Amino acid sequence: MTGIISNLFEEQSNLVKEAREEIRRVYLSDDRPWVIGYSGGKDSTVVVQLIFDTLSKMPENELHKKVYIISSDTLVETPLIIQSINTTLNRVENKALKLGLPIETHKVQPVIEQSFWVNIIGRGYPSPNQTFRWCTDRLKIDPANRFVKDKVDTFGEVIMVLGVREKESRTRANVIKSHSVTGKELMRHSTLSNAFVYAPIKKFDLDDVWNYLLNNESPWGDDNYELYQLYSESNSGECPLVIDKTVKESAGSCGNSRFGCWVCTVVNEDKALTGFIQNGHDWMKPLLVFRNWLTNIRDDRTMRMKHRTNGQTYFLPVKTKVIDGIEKIIIDKKGSREKDYIPLDNFSIIEKKELKSYIKEHNINLSEGYDPLILIRDEDGNLNRFGLGGYTLEARKEILTRLLKLQKQLKHPDIENYQLISELELKEIRKHWFKAGDFEDGLPEITSKILDYSIDFEQDDRLVFSQEELNQLELTCQQEGLDFNLVKKLLMIEKDYSGLKVKRGLLEDLGSALKQDYLHL
Template identity: 60%
Template sequence: MQSNIIDTMLNKNKSLIEEAKQQIKEVYLEDERPWVVGYSGGKDSTVVSQIVFEALKELDPKQLHKKVFIISSDTLVETPLIIQSINTTLHRIQSKALELGLPIETHKVKPEPEQSFWANIIGKGYPSPNQQMRWCTDRMKIDPANKFVKDKVSKFGEVIMLLGVREDESATRANVINSHTIEGKRLMKHSTLTNAYVFAPIKKFKLDDVWEYLLNNTSPWGDDNTELYKLYADSNSTGECPLVIDKTVKESAGSCGNSRFGCWTCTVVSEDKALNGFIENGEEWMRPLLEFRNWLADIRDDRTRRMKYRMDGQIYFLNVQIEEIDEKLYAVLPKKGSRAKQVILIDQFNIVEENDLSNYLTEQNIDLSASGDDNILIKRNDGSFAQLGLGPFTLEARQEILRYLLEVQRDLEHPSDPSFELIQEEELRIIRRFWLEKGDWEDKMPDIYEEVMGFELDWDYDDQPLFNREQITDLEILCEKNNIDFKLVQKLIGIEKEYSGYKIKRGIYEEIEKALTQDYLHI
């Protein structure tokens, strides 16, 4: 009886595979449009890549008339074990394809260095991502993949993208797939990329079908699919982080923080089950990564580490509820991210009338861009209470994050790659440039790097700060004497430096106007 059940399951799986393979062959032979296969290293994208490989191998060599690009996204903060596995697999696929004469090319797509995770957090001061502000997906996954696709569209006119999406993954994913599907057609129109189409050959597969295929069919390029299964088990992962190529389906992709294929820095989820799973299953060397990730999540909403205005200088207020408990008034600050709900006696705040806020900040010499908590509770004109909203990480906080990250990198004991880097040299140079442009005239980057790592990098001379420490102090005193905002002077000088050397300084007046009209200057 049990044998009959197993036979039935295997036959069902075989028919699904054969149907998918036949569809792949038919769609491939229909036209000249090249294919882009999204490969994340996970189970679903592995199934698609493997079936495509097998289908092409079964075609007559004369029918192999167009390119198939297998691309994988490297956000530069991928879980170390996974990016190592992906690199190995891409190399094996490429080598085997060349050996067999298949028209397959493998590529990795990466974010532009200015848009990397560390360039945004440490360089620009972006708060670490959360569910409400998932800035990372667009910059680090969607944009690099779309750039690759657009390049192929410009060269070939149209492309077809093959993705390992399944209706069985979630009701949301099924709805997205169905909403993009035209009845009677195997291809879906891409919702945001012109002249790009989507083909989902395993959309009818269930989870059991995926594993049934992987564990009973040898990888054509020599990978061990049982190792893939083990990695899922070791990471306590139930899903994977897909190659996201469409902003309209970004939310349906969910967070990758609980996936073995996500970023080790992911702060969107409250707990990183994947890193925990790896550590519990013997990868103890990854514990410093988990500790750093948890710390980064903990400091996200720490008022002492955040500026009190947005990157464009805009001020905003966060409403605060006031409750009477045992005849005393308390300010109730709601839970946010990893920060617990706070109930604080109103007497512990400096209560400032909204109309008097500017004078108070001036009299108390409070720098809204610096570290530290102003501890202000603002009484609005309508009688409600609020706090100043939070902006980017302060420069001091960014330097703190960099120092901790470099310490982890210095001490990390990667079992197979002793030179493994958590942050790349190119990113460090970009971060340094961002800091100098925003007023880090003391040029802290080289000092921090040498203090932590014990040696210097060959920093570019052109990026040297405009002033030495004594000149900076003199300028600060001069600004204070004349009641001029020092940060504003830094910004204006930075704008002038940025445009120096250009004969036509198009845009400089707009930048100066933005600097002069920042909210925090005119509260």
């Protein structure tokens, strides 16, 4: 037994020694700067620590190029994780400066226009799931790529250094293999030109990672045992910094047993948040409650428009099942959530060719939350329901109201007045609400009612109607047989172009509004 343990330690020592030698050799081989992706987890911590250690032992004249350490802040990171990342980045930069190492740390964030809350609450995007995982590109890949492209523009080529391992999974091993060149340490980056990928720990397994961290002190003063404790408390793994759109699926969902966004709706259960709460971080319970609510409302048809944002309508075939002698419509739910069943007799069945007149006769607004219990019979005799689009404006207002109330009640143990959504995001959301027809300008009113402080919203000279004026406009549209939402959209388009000498695009925007599918069923 003693011999076996000795062999294991010797193999570990050799593996680390080889990694350090390779890092030094690759670093000295050219002048291309390195960009290290740091997620705050075990694998990326090993990479940063190995590189920091290696550079600190090299003579000053060999430290000839920059090493940039970037970490992705999606603006909705799990609070404990982003707090740990911020602390580490500060310590790394200060220690590197003290030792004269060419290391800089940077956080990359999504542009405000593409933040999670601007997309959900502003544009009305349905919360992400496995089939519509829009968040990875906007929150993680694009911010990292902007940083890399900036360095490519400056230096011509860069090398991305990532904590990916062949033994992490078969999928990851195949991805690494497909991008590798025989006999070379560097891999091709599949989507960024003039960028290459270096994986210094690709031969490490999970035991190698933890053995290294728990037997080698952090050179900048972190406690690697605290990182181990963080993993133990979260019941989860690491959320990698993803920089390649073609391999984002292999990275997995960061909400599925990984460090990632506290609001991740891709998975049914957020094991990281649950794990933290079970290990004593009770102050995070309201986050989990909100996250679960946001996950569930995705299936709530009363929260969703019955057409896409561009006005396109589509139909979904329905299935029926006889239960206790009653034929019922099967309502599927995403993931493993239980299906719902509604008696077929609850629905009105409408022939597709008669749908437009039925909607007009019953004054059905497909942009609102009301869910008409109708089934559409197509030319082949099959029954369908309206497919769902984004969240309605009323649903977006409810999400924002609940989020602001959560922000007000949340008691972060280390940060006073902890913000879940920024003022910049609120101002951007306000612009999208205008475009969606919120002529009452409801966002400033919502924030002033909930928050203990006032936000300096700029006076907007766009169309702002009183509720009485809007009611009169809606009544006029009904009397004239006009679509109220279409009239509001046309007014907003005209206002956007007013005052411009060159109104290029005006006719196209008007035409697009007039050709929306739901107007021509």
